[in-house]
Amino acid sequence: MRRVTDHGGGVWSVPVPIPDNPLGHTLVHVLETDHGPVLIDTGWDDPASFDALADGLAVCGTSMPEIHGVLITHHHPDHHGLSGRVREASGAWIAMHPADTAVVRRTRTAPQAAWLDYLIGKLSDAGAPEDHLAPLRAARASGRGRALPGLRAALPDREIVPGELVDLAGRRLRAIWTPGHTPGHVCLHLEEEHPAQHPGRGGRLFSGDHLLPEITPHIGLYEDPDDAAVTDPLGDYLDSLERIARLAPAEVLPAHQYAFADAAGRVGELLSHHAARLASLRELIAAHPLTPWQVAEAMEWNRPWEHIPYGSRNIAVSEAEAHLRRLVKLGLAEPVAGTRPVAYAAV
Structure with missing residues (x-):
């Protein structure tokens, strides 16, 4: 198992x-401030995870009651899950971008079956077969909707304001809005000289899931059952990547895997990956129109479609739809009139 890492300059990472x-763990970063330690993300809401965080804090020379604040890069449960327990143990404030705070609020207050109804509708519209929809319909009928993750997530009590310095005594930490993985994802830029004097203009970057050394983060649809607006999450993500490349941090401290340098190089790899994927999908729907489900079945994943677990197929279809929306936005594809579920064709 990975151990706590001292990154120098009052920064640690706790797995x-x-x-x-299969990700194994979230790297929770601990940032020393003049008013006490501040956490960047917290990890999954699980007793063993909470104990691991507490043990890691002890290695850093602090403890749960001493935590002054919590900065959340995005609302996903492997990042925000333990925030409530940390606040209960310490009285710490919790800050998040308002777009993701809105997601947390919706998830907490939605009627019991609202998310299942939404998911069934979305998957049906995407062309999911009935055998995939049947378990969701059964869960809806039995009232098991409250088993969905994230329903106990803490409501933040502060906002992270893009472009502004976070109010941390003795530190210069600036919020960079990087939507794509979620609508309110933020990276946090530590505008201080690297303690090892690594080359690069811009100190260190806490990148959450936006920029990872070997993994391409999931880019799906922004889920809001009450909002019919057509979003472009992949376009948001690509634009956000380019902003980070221009920032040129000396080192990136992500929430998964390991710290790395050359942010611009990694951004280039991700931009090339998505460009190739968009071109491949356009060729696919140029042959004949396909529904998002059919596109997902044909896309290249880290394993054959028949080996992808049930829940991961929902994520895959969402990612396929995000790519189709990007093609439509670029004028390279369009929905075929009169099809239901809707099929897409190249233009």
């Missing part, structure tokens, strides 16, 4: 386990 997930 907090994610139960039954």
